[in-house]
Amino acid sequence: MAGKSLTAGKSLGPIRRAFAxxxxxxxKPFIQFQNVTKTFGDFTAVDDLSLNIYEREFFALLGPxxxxxxxxxxxxxxxxxxxxxxxxxxxxxxxGVPPYRRPTNMxxxxxxxxxxxxxxxxxxxxxxxxxxxxxxxxARVDEMLALVKLExxxxxxxxxxxxxxxxxxxxxxxxxxxxxxxxLDEPLGALDKKLREETQFELIDLQVKLGMTFVIVTxxxxxxxxxxxxxxxxxxxxxxxxxxxxxxxxxxxxxYVADFIGEINLIEGTISAIEGGITTLDCTGTGxxxxxxxxxxxxxxxxxxxxxxxxxxxxxxxxxADPNVNAVTGEVWDIAYxxxxxxxxxxxxxxxxxxxxxxxxxxxxxxxxxxxxxxWLTWSRDGGVVLTR
Amino acid sequence: xxxxxxxxxxxxxxxxxxxxxxxxxxxxxxxxxxxxLVTVWGGFSTHWYVALLSNQGLxxxxxxxxxxxxxxxxxxxILGTMAAIALVRYGRFPGGTLxxxxxxxxxxxxxxxxxxxxxxxxxxxxxxxxFWTLTLAHITFSMCFVAVVVQSxxxxxxxxxxxxxxDLGCPPLRTFFTITLPLILPAVVAGWMLxxxxxxxxxxISSFTTGPGATTLPMKIYSQVRLxxxxxxxxxxxxLIGIVTTGVIIASIVTKRRxxxxxxxxxxxxxxx
Numbered sequence: 204m205a206g207k208s209l210t211a212g213k214s215l216g217p218i219r220r221a222f223a224x225x226x227x228x229x230x231k232p233f234i235q236f237q238n239v240t241k242t243f244g245d246f247t248a249v250d251d252l253s254l255n256i257y258e259r260e261f262f263a264l265l266g267p268x269x270x271x272x273x274x275x276x277x278x279x280x281x282x283x284x285x286x287x288x289x290x291x292x293x294x295x296x297x298x299g300v301p302p303y304r305r306p307t308n309m310x311x312x313x314x315x316x317x318x319x320x321x322x323x324x325x326x327x328x329x330x331x332x333x334x335x336x337x338x339x340x341x342a343r344v345d346e347m348l349a350l351v352k353l354e355x356x357x358x359x360x361x362x363x364x365x366x367x368x369x370x371x372x373x374x375x376x377x378x379x380x381x382x383x384x385x386x387l388d389e390p391l392g393a394l395d396k397k398l399r400e401e402t403q404f405e406l407i408d409l410q411v412k413l414g415m416t417f418v419i420v421t422x423x424x425x426x427x428x429x430x431x432x433x434x435x436x437x438x439x440x441x442x443x444x445x446x447x448x449x450x451x452x453x454x455x456x457x458x459y460v461a462d463f464i465g466e467i468n469l470i471e472g473t474i475s476a477i478e479g480g481i482t483t484l485d486c487t488g489t490g491x492x493x494x495x496x497x498x499x500x501x502x503x504x505x506x507x508x509x510x511x512x513x514x515x516x517x518x519x520x521x522x523x524a525d526p527n528v529n530a531v532t533g534e535v536w537d538i539a540y541x542x543x544x545x546x547x548x549x550x551x552x553x554x555x556x557x558x559x560x561x562x563x564x565x566x567x568x569x570x571x572x573x574x575x576x577x578x579w580l581t582w583s584r585d586g587g588v589v590l591t592r
Numbered sequence: 593x594x595x596x597x598x599x600x601x602x603x604x605x606x607x608x609x610x611x612x613x614x615x616x617x618x619x620x621x622x623x624x625x626x627x628x629l630v631t632v633w634g635g636f637s638t639h640w641y642v643a644l645l646s647n648q649g650l651x652x653x654x655x656x657x658x659x660x661x662x663x664x665x666x667x668x669x670i671l672g673t674m675a676a677i678a679l680v681r682y683g684r685f686p687g688g689t690l691x692x693x694x695x696x697x698x699x700x701x702x703x704x705x706x707x708x709x710x711x712x713x714x715x716x717x718x719x720x721x722x723f724w725t726l727t728l729a730h731i732t733f734s735m736c737f738v739a740v741v742v743q744s745x746x747x748x749x750x751x752x753x754x755x756x757x758x759d760l761g762c763p764p765l766r767t768f769f770t771i772t773l774p775l776i777l778p779a780v781v782a783g784w785m786l787x788x789x790x791x792x793x794x795x796x797i798s799s800f801t802t803g804p805g806a807t808t809l810p811m812k813i814y815s816q817v818r819l820x821x822x823x824x825x826x827x828x829x830x831x832l833i834g835i836v837t838t839g840v841i842i843a844s845i846v847t848k849r850r851x852x853x854x855x856x857x858x859x860x861x862x863x864x865x
């Protein structure tokens with residue numbers, strides 16, 4: 204885990220996959236939100252939001268409940284119309300187009316399988332609406348059943364299926380019409396953890412295989428990071444940050460994103476110097492001096508926050524070579540042993556708590572560092588980032 | 593702990609059921625009375641059932657009743673279902689609470705008032721009273737019962753089912769007939785049956801709104817009873833009881849069977865899941 208810190212900072216290039224149309228200024232956006240606002244009464248669900256999603260992208264909308272992510276997705280599906288602004292799909296203006304004329308299909312959180320139809324008829328439902336000839340419908344339904352490995356269950360009714368099987372039927376039904384965009388609304392929320400993780404990888408394989416654009420809504424940051432090419436982190440109807448999972452994790456643009464994705468230590472301070480690519484913060488809360496290879500757009504004298512992930516903080520019983528820079532000292536207050544890792548909560552003399560994660564690479568018999576030990580926490584210059592908001 | 597019912601329980605059940613069913617049992621027994629006198633037992637006979645078949649007045653009344661009940665129940669079901677959908681679906685709008693209150697007011701409105709109001713309306717617009725005014729009146733008072741039954745089903749209806757149909761390219765009207773209606777059908781059928789029985793035995797509103805040539809069975813029975821109960825009345829009532837009982841038994845058997853099937857299906861899913 205500590206090795207990961209080398210890739211933080213400015214050189215994120217190697218992490219990115221070759222597929223990155225969002226960095227190509229000539230790429231044409233596939234789904235385009237332009238200054239979209241959606242209000243329900245006096246509640247603003249989506250607030251003057253602009254967003255581009257590219258063809259064949261696996262895009263995740265991530266945020267807490269009520270942040271507007273579902274409303275945004277429902278505007279693509281056509282269940283909500285924007286109060287103002289434009290939504291375009293493949294160059295076509297979607298505003299005013301009813302859901303049954305849009306080339307998008309959605310997989311619902313509740314799966315919304317028709318209880319009075321069997322699996323076969325559920326999958327065939329959308330194809331029948333298009334007036335597709337019967338032999339073609341049969342061929343496509345069989346193809347879909349094979350895709351989700353449910354051939355044996357074609358004649359079952361939804362209530363005769365397990366949760367995982369229902370999820371597959373819902374997926375097959377939403378893919379049957381080969382939509383331009385597949386919308387997934389918390390698709391794995393009802394599955395248990397093991398099955399959810401398996402299904403996440405199946406979704407990625409499927410998306411690559413079919414070459415479709417997928418948009419997923421989720422409140423589960425691990426799910427978003429696993430499946431998505433890019434993540435939009437939302438809060439109160441606005442997008443706080445759009446970036447790849449690695450960028451979101453390693454280079455959050457705000458305390459909100461840093462805190463929402465994973466664990467983070469946030470230390471408040473004042474910028475005292477920016478020299479030679481090194482930003483220096485005087486952190487009042489911890490009494491430490493922090494030097495970072497990145498300035499986060501801050502100027503000397505600004506109040507800023509130093510954000511460092513617990514796994515990039517090293518813990519030691521002996522003081523470092525320079526105990527005045529990028530180092531704090533305190534007592535071990537709490538240890539959370541999670542099996543693969545242990546999280547140490549270290550209470551500083553100022554009362555602040557800093558977390559450090561240690562990977563348990565050997566079988567734990569006796570902890571080398573334990574409760575009430577006086578320890579030193581250190582990190583490298585490129586282990587954390589400076590945040591100004 | 594004692595097992596089985598106590599003496600108190602047995603007494604309570606006997607008294608309760610006697611209170612409910614003694615009059616009906618008496619009515620059924622006396623319909624097979626050979627004597628012309630209702631209160632004197634003159635031996636077993638099906639004479640009055642035969643006599644019933646030649647009583648044109650009663651048969652006509654029965655025919656009118658059934659036609660009114662079928663027509664009014666059907667229209668009340670259509671209107672009541674539409675009202676329920678509107679009230680559940682169009683969410684909150686100014687005066688929404690008032691509207692839903694107004695749909696359900698006839699449930700508690702004294703029948704005399706409803707009947708009189710209908711009569712005044714028909715007189716005012718110069719509508720000749722008869723079969724059609726009777727049917728209209730029955731639609732009016734039974735549709736709110738349908739609305740209540742259907743509304744309670746719609747409240748628990750998962751809207752995402754309809755959204756899924758729309759999303760898959762099914763226009764709204766077709767969605768209603770292929771998705772919504774099949775799923776709320778049990779409630780709609782229950783509403784229809786309720787409306788049918790309400791229409792079948794209504795006396796007060798019918799008396800106000802009917803005209804010459806459209807006498808319903810309850811009205812006929814009531815007018816005959818005033819002249820003295822004849823065993824024929826007992827016979828026709830026994831037939832009605834028979835019809836209603838058969839209907840109830842069939843309905844409960846169907847429901848029971850469906851429930852058993854559903855449980856078996858769920859067990860199946862559990863085993864393979």
